[in-house]
Amino acid sequence: MALPAHASPLERLWRRVFHLLCALILLFLIAPILIVIPLSFNAEPFFTFTEKMLALDPTGYSLRWYDLLMTFGMFAPDAPRDAAWWADMWANSTWLRAAKNSIIIGVFSTLLATFLGTLAALGLSRPEMPFRRAVMAILISPMIVPIIIVATGLFFFYSATGLAGSYLGVILAHATLGIPFVIITVTATLVGFDKSLTRAAASLGASPATTFFKVTLPLILPGVVSGALFAFVTSFDEVVVVLFVAAHDQQTIPRQMWNGIREQISPAILAVATILVVISVALLATVEILRRRSEQLRGVTPG
């Protein structure tokens, strides 16, 4: 909204101040995320910019912390980097093992949350759904209830049922935490869904299953994938439940980071953080593309 030509000098000044204020707030939002990227290439074990880094001296930068991510936990990190070294890393690197665990747990909990959540969102967006409001409130509540309460409850429940320390226990818990995100995104896609399309399919002789797979699913797929990505990120970033119910050797990336921050924070954490920031940029871009695609498909104007 441009200022009209008759704006007073005071208004023009205020507009400047307002823009500066917004720029500062946006900087507050984004700077902490970007600051870790250059610092992760620090050649020194410091958390601040060294003079060499500020002078853009190449010797001030190094990949040593990324290297440490691979070698940490290996049997023979200093051996020559041949096939045996890579095999050692693949099998023993602490961070790599944590990443594998995170991905296994993330993928299975996402599949579970997406399948159940999409099914439920389809039911919830039907006008004839009974107790719609109450059911919705229950299904969204894992997002609202403080995580420490969920973790405490699951700790007692899993100790009693023998799920403590198992992959299944963590996967079920993470699926529960991801479900609200799937429901919110899929029901948002189903708002304004043109019911006449399914009726047309039915009148042309398609069975409900055919109608769903050929008509409904392609239209809501962008929403389903966005929801799945949300669920995956939720699991991939979850640490409290893992701390409470997972076995001691079940490390995940957030748990490893948590330990790193609490005990001895080293720039290796910043290297992990940088990798995670890159992943989140990729995920955000994917979700944006999906959102636009969904709007195109449904003929909704953006905004």
Added chain:
Amino acid sequence: MAEPQTLTTPDGVPLKRALARAQARARRRAFLLVAPLLLFVIVTFLVPIGQMLHRSVYNDSFAANMPRLTAWFATTEPDTPPDDAAWEALALDLRAAAEARTVGVVGTRVNYDLPGTRSLFTATGRKARSFQAPWREALLAADADWADPMLWSTMRQAARSYSPNFFLAALDLTRDARGAIVAVPQDRQVYVALFQRTFTLAALITVLCVLLGFPVAHLLATLPLRWSNLLMILVLLPFWTSLLVRTTSWIVLLQGQGVINNSLVATGLLADDGRLSLIYNQTGTIIAMTHVLLPFTILPLYSVMRPIPPSYVRAARSLGATSWTAFRRVYLPQTLPGIGAGALLVFILAVGYYITPALVGGASGQLISNLIAFHMTDSLNWSLAAALAAILLGLVLILYWLYDRLVGIDNLKLG
């Protein structure tokens, strides 16, 4: 005139009934779609939390390990001084518990209500094998503290498996020798102050989020879509970035040798020995949590501000309002639903926050969640942890209900 005739389907079923049947079928179908998830959430979420709530009023570690004394308490009136039967029950129970190695569990349970008694149980337990009648003299010879009427009153309380005592403890209350509810000594009062701190900090963070979120949301809502979509990425990226990454970044920025302090020292604004302590205290909690929760205010504010037509403010201006009056009387009231939605959501999330305060809060920036975690993992007073969690959960659910009434859960948006 033809007789009014009921409309029927081709098979002769009255149309009304056919319609009712079809509607019932549609309702059933919708519910069946939701049922698997509902069942899943009930089993993996509601039942565990329900069990935890049960634990906040139920603790049988005394009754299960001291059966004879528990039976004596059950048959006598409160305030009954211990008679010979009571002393015998106590001595035999202590001996049995010492043999079963559960005397420490009993001592810990009594210790929750009467600090300093755990060692009395474990020390006497070690001597219990050699106890002979007369039991009273044997026990008092082991430790004179067994005659303390306060101890007997506390044991009577602990013998009841169901009791509200853990909720009393969570509210800084206890019972005196006669079983009446009194406040705990001043130096042991922690929980009420911690609830107050949690709410004060959550309110402060909410206010900061609204103050910082409002201008940005306004800017995004008034820019052309092309530009606002671009700037929106700056708001959404923190949303998608791992919480631990954001917390790590704040440690890097705020710590004593961190980027902010070093820059201030390097530019001469700060003496080297006068570095600001910005982290591992309340300041750290407030800054990091405001950063984490800010997108949750910007997004609802934006979705409320975007459809506000700019012509309203223009009309106010053309009718002679100053820009401040036009903002205050015309624009601001229209954004209130967004402010309410954002503020309520941030407050709900802030009250139960755990990770950020645990990592950057130090001692003064801890919230109620951190104390629940402490009782779960360190002091192992699980019933007290459950009672604190129940109080927190109750408060959060009231706020959630309010959010549903005022905003509606359907309007929750994620980008």
